[in-house]
Amino acid sequence: MNSRLNLLAPEVRDNPHPYLAELRRSAPIVQVDPGGIWAVTRYDDAQYVLKSTQLFSSEALRMAMDPDWLGRPNPIAESIIFLDPPKHGRLRTLISRAFTPATLTQLEPRIRAVAEGLADRMMEERKVDFVDGFAMPIPATVISWFLGLDPSLRRHFKRWSNDIAAIGGALPGDTELMEQCRRTVEEMEQYLQGVLADRRKTLGDDMVSDLIRVRVDGESLTDRELMGFLFLLLVSGLETTANLLSQSARMFAMYPELLPRLRENRALIPRFIEETLRVEPTAVATLRTCTQDVTVAGVNLPQGSMVLVSLASAARDEKHFPDADRFILEREGTPSLSFGHGSHFCLGSMLARLEARVALEELVSRVDRLELRTERIEWTPSLTVRGPQSLPVELYPV
Known part of the structure; x- marks a missing residue:
């Protein structure tokens, strides 16, 4: 590449994969924009950075999510994803109690009932926004159950989640987006302070x-x-599943043969989910800071350097994933890094997979064909997550 790649450029955001492939071939660890951060694009190097917590601190993402222009501390910057061991481990244990296999088993019939209702409604309308009609309401309902939130507030969750995710990707001069993010942080904080005050008066089963x-x-x-916990659970609990379901719909549109295959053999749905996560991961990158001078793959990274681990690029590393750009339902072998690696492996991954499996089981039983009704998708303006803001589709019944 003749000039430094800007990961937030519109053409890169629309389709980052050709640009990341070129980095893997020619400059697997290289400075990119915004800000001259160091991009790590190959699988082995990404895995090394993620597991080496003493060399690469999670503090970097805190800085990205708590910019000066926000004008107030961003509560999500206080959450565990921005902490290093040992404090990270102690706090992580608290959240892990909510994601036990027993808890998830109890949730499955409730998730199925929600998915059934949403799928039936979509089939009645046929032309829908898949994000608003299916992908977002399912995790919004589940996170409301977990946190004991007022169900009527679910209509705000998508905007809240999108705006918090956008904080790390706001470009200089984008004053409208910055003001929108400021309002959302204030709105969420005020609402959640009220929730905490109510629970302190009367503790519940949530x-x-x-x-x-x-x-x-x-x-x-x-x-x-x-x-910080509540911001993280609310936002990450939505983004992960909503983006996974939205990307699943895109796969159905791109590969029409998948829907009938999954309908005939629903046991293939977990494989479909894993390949969708590989081809289009919900979290496309994570950030770290070098705690000391360190050399990775022959490249010297000075102490204090900000490192972007490209999970999207690692998932298409040809060394580990032959024919990496193709969606191969039967693919086996190396697991992707779509939910991270090491101590920061996503705690909600089992819940996201459960929600996606149940939702897709209900969808494939009703839909014979899914077609996109737009030529250009508007993506979340973020360095670390990527999902459609909306996804107009037309559904054809079985």
């Missing part, structure tokens, strides 16, 4: 109450830690 009850090393969580 995760907010559990977080208030819990003690870490004999101490309760601070208000900032509680708010």
